[in-house]
Amino acid sequence: MEHQNFTAQRVASFRCAPDKRQSLFWDAKTPGLGLRVTGTGAKSYIFETKLHGKTLRITIGSPASWPLSKAQDEAARLKVMTDSGQDPRQVKADEIAAKKSAAAAMTAQEARETIIVGRAWNEYISAMKPTWGALHLHDHVRAMQAGGEQRARSSKLTEPGALASLAEIRLIDLTTECMTAWAKIEGAKRPARARNARTLLSTFLNWCIAHPIYGAIVTSNPTQSKEVKKHLGKAAPKNDSLQREQLSAWFNAVKQIQNSVISTYLQTMVLTGARPNELVSVHWGDIDFQWNSMTIKDKAEGLRVIPLTPYVAHLLASLPRRNEWAFSSPTSASGHLVEPRIAHDKACAIAGLDVTLHGLRRSFASLCEWIEMPAGIAAQIQGHKPQGVREKHYIRRPLDLLRVWHVKIEKWILGQAGIDFSPTITALHRVK
Known part of the structure; x- marks a missing residue:
């Protein structure tokens, strides 16, 4: 028995359950070395001493792992450290920190040499x-x-x-x-x-x-x-946009695109002034055919709700429902349109025009001037941040007010493009 080499100079008994009680036996040969025995019979060597006026106790290990001679050597080593004013716990923590620091430095060095x-x-x-x-x-x-x-x-x-x-x-x-x-x-x-x-x-x-x-x-x-x-070099400022007299040629070319999703996407861009990446991420759940509204992820505000105008509703309702995306694509990994620019460039070449996708957004803003649409309404439909104190803090426009002007500009654009469209046809194509 290990504790036969110890003297019961002090027995520690605590007011707790029997299986939680502990007894301590002390080695007369090695200062500070003790054997702790719990109520369940579990044993472990400990080291106890005074450091800076406070009791310091450190567990060395169980007798199964630590022969008595090694436990005595460890207690002696700890005694030398504490006699010199060092806390063995802090020394161990510093050693672990130094190892972690060295490992981190090695990882950083490997990263510098290998990461491309x-x-x-x-x-x-x-x-x-x-x-x-x-x-x-x-x-x-x-x-x-x-x-x-x-x-x-x-x-x-x-x-x-x-x-x-x-x-x-x-x-x-x-x-x-x-x-x-x-x-x-x-x-x-x-x-x-x-x-x-x-x-x-x-x-x-x-x-x-x-x-x-x-x-x-x-x-x-x-x-x-x-x-x-x-x-x-520096990029030349872009001022491309569709002029009133170009609308007919542009719509004719875009409506001839074989891919109906791309054709609808491009026409919707002109008629809403949305950003290119905002439209491709529209879900079917974002389109309300009953109350004629469409929710768009907005760059400035997070989300914005705009009117679903009659012609746009007619175009969207005729699209195939392949998945969750309104402007779906069976070939893209995302499931929705990713690169409509190529088809648009071809359509513009046929029409003899040079307009970018962002130019379509610019076109909506410019064409709104023809019907004298209030600048704040056009900006709100397009998702621009409010400008001025009144727009920021006082003007709150309901969706129906936006709809009055949005329907008006859509009708005007379609008229200039030579498209004869009756809003009553839309109801026949809506998808419930």
């Missing part, structure tokens, strides 16, 4: 994807795509993205010199796309700087260098 841009980029997309719109996500994927894959509707292969040449570079090597060399090549080949890619990469690097691991690798943002921006 493409790997961090994919992690960045996964982290930010829930907060992005579909088109914004698509821009990130396309910017870093390797290319060489078969296109869905063409025999041509996909081209490498503007950032593809950086994918295999170590994150630590993404310096100003590296970015300047990239800007010279991409700026000469495709400046507009390169400028957009630089913006995406800049936001990504800012994310890396705040990252717990990548922050030790990326300490500055080389995309902000004047030299990099110089080689990419």
Whole structure:
């Protein structure tokens, strides 16, 4: 029996259940070494002494794991530490912290030497994807795509993205010199796309700087260098929009698009002035055919409700219900439209026009001037932030007031486009 080598100099008995009581036996040869025996018969060696005027007790281990001679050596070691004023618990905690620090430093060093841009980029997309719109996500994927894959509707292969040449570079090597060399090549080949890619990469690097691991690798943002921006040039301000006399040609070309979802999407953009990524993420549950309203995820306010005008309701009601998305796509991974720009560019080429998707949003704002629609109403339909004290704090427009003007501008646009549409037809096509 282990406690035969101990003397019962003190027996500690506590007022608690019998199985919780403890007895302590002390080794006469080794100062501070004791054997603790619980009410259930469990035994363990302990070390007890005074440190800075307070009792310090440390569990050494069970006799099954600690032979008496080793327990005595451990107690002697702890005694030397406490006699010198050291707290063994703090010493142990410091050792653990030092090991963790060394392991973290080794992990950081391995990260600096091995993590490439493409790997961090994919992690960045996964982290930010829930907060992005579909088109914004698509821009990130396309910017870093390797290319060489078969296109869905063409025999041509996909081209490498503007950032593809950086994918295999170590994150630590993404310096100003590296970015300047990239800007010279991409700026000469495709400046507009390169400028957009630089913006995406800049936001990504800012994310890396705040990252717990990548922050030790990326300490500055080389995309902000004047030299990099110089080689990419400045984007010319875009003022593209549909003029009144162009509406007929544009609608005729867009209505000929074979894909009815894309055709409806483009017409809805002109007639609502919504942002491109707002419309593609509209669910069927966001469209109320009974009360003629549509809820859109808003960039400024989170959500906004706009009138569902007769012609737009007619177009939406005729769309196929493949899934939860109003503007669905059976070929995209997301289930909804991702790249309607290609079809729109072809339609514009047929009509002899040069208008971007955002130009359609600009067109709605400009065309509203023809019917002298109040600027605040057009802005609210489009999801612009209120401007001025009255708009911000006093004007509260009900949906029916927006509807009066929204129906009026839709009727005017359709009239200019030569589209003869009777609102009564809409009821025949509504989907309950």
